[in-house]
Amino acid sequence: MSIALIAIIAAGVLGAVLGVIIGMVAKAFAVEVDERIEGVEERLPGANCGGCGFAGCADFAKAVVGERAKPGECPVAAPEDISNIAEYLGIVAEEKEKRVAVVRCSGDCANTVRSLYNGVCDCRSAVLVAGGAKGCDYGCLGFGSCADACPFGAIEIRDGLAVVHPELCVGCENCVAACPKDLILMVPAAVDVHVYCNSPEKGAVKRQVCRTACIGCRKCVKASGEEDHMLVDGFLIKTNYENPPQPDLVEASACPTSALRLGTKHAVGAYGGASK
Incomplete structure (x- = not known):
């Protein structure tokens, strides 16, 4: 018998033995998948x-x-x-309330004081390096980190401001993690009245850098009556999402800076700036 034939037979036997061993090991350590x-x-x-x-x-x-x-x-x-x-x-389905993102800022380029910025066009990087170009330390930088993080195209950067389109938002919360200013809230989709400002500064200080900032005048609080639809937090008014106001509050309160807005109208650019 030739050496070549012996080698082929040996290799075949060895392969068969190894195959049996591998099969036994695989069966012994197999993980059952549901x-x-x-x-x-x-x-x-x-x-x-x-x-x-x-x-x-x-x-x-x-x-x-x-x-x-x-x-x-x-x-x-x-x-x-x-x-x-x-x-x-075979389980009971629980009803879930749809939630959408709201960027608590209305300060676009047309309504805010901005300085020259020639740095990295990324919100988190801008905050770490120079704070961005915006005069308000609490406002949207507008570089689109949140828009880049949204896999559904629900956030538009319009004139240096991140704007959420609620009809496209599915509530994945990727934008919340991407915003270094903690500007983005997840709120019930059924609520349409929001205060588009996040600055706790006094009204006079806010107006120096932003024409659409909430100045804490409390006109919306008074217009909502005693129902606690709007909450006072120092010099900033916030929507009470646990007891939200009706859409007609926006018109009834006549917010002098248009910081109080309907989300659906804000998304389509219906608010140009301060009314006074």
């Missing part, structure tokens, strides 16, 4: 936005099957998606 995980993942929108707090849709599906998360915790999933997942798993 087929329901794939079923849940197929019923998710597949955005992989991370808004649920997990690495992606696959990780979230695994958590749902493992009862570490609920289907309604996916911010992108529509009510029908949640119902389909609950029906598939």
Whole structure:
């Protein structure tokens, strides 16, 4: 028998033995995968936005099957998606309130004092290096870090100001983490009245750098009556999202700086600036 033939037979026997060993090891250490995980993942929108707090849709599906998360915790999933997942798993679907992002600033380039800025066009970098070009230390820098973080195109940078389009926002909260000024709130989508200002400074100080800042005049508080629809926080008024006002409050209060706005109108650029 030739050496070549012996080598071929030896290699074949060795390969067969190794194959048997590998098969036995694989079977001994095999991890059983719940087929329901794939079923849940197929019923998710597949955005992989991370808004649920997990690495992606696959990780979230695994958590749902493992009862570490609920289907309604996916911010992108529509009510029908949640119902389909609950029906598939044989559990009760919980109703979820849609939440959208609100950038608490109305100071675009036309209404704010800005200095010359020739640095990196990224909000977080600008804050670390020079604070950006805006005169207000609490306002939107307008470099679009939040817009870049939004996988759904729900944030537009308009004249140096981040503007959320509520009809496109799914509440993934990526923008919240991207904003270095903590300007972005997640609020109930049903609420349309917002104060587009975040500065705690006195009214006179705010007006020196921004024409559309909330000056704390409390006209909206008085117009809302004693229902606590608007909350007073020093020199800043805030919407009470637990007891929100009706849309007609904006017109009734006649905010002198137009800081009090309807989100739907703000999104389409209906407010040009201060009324007085």
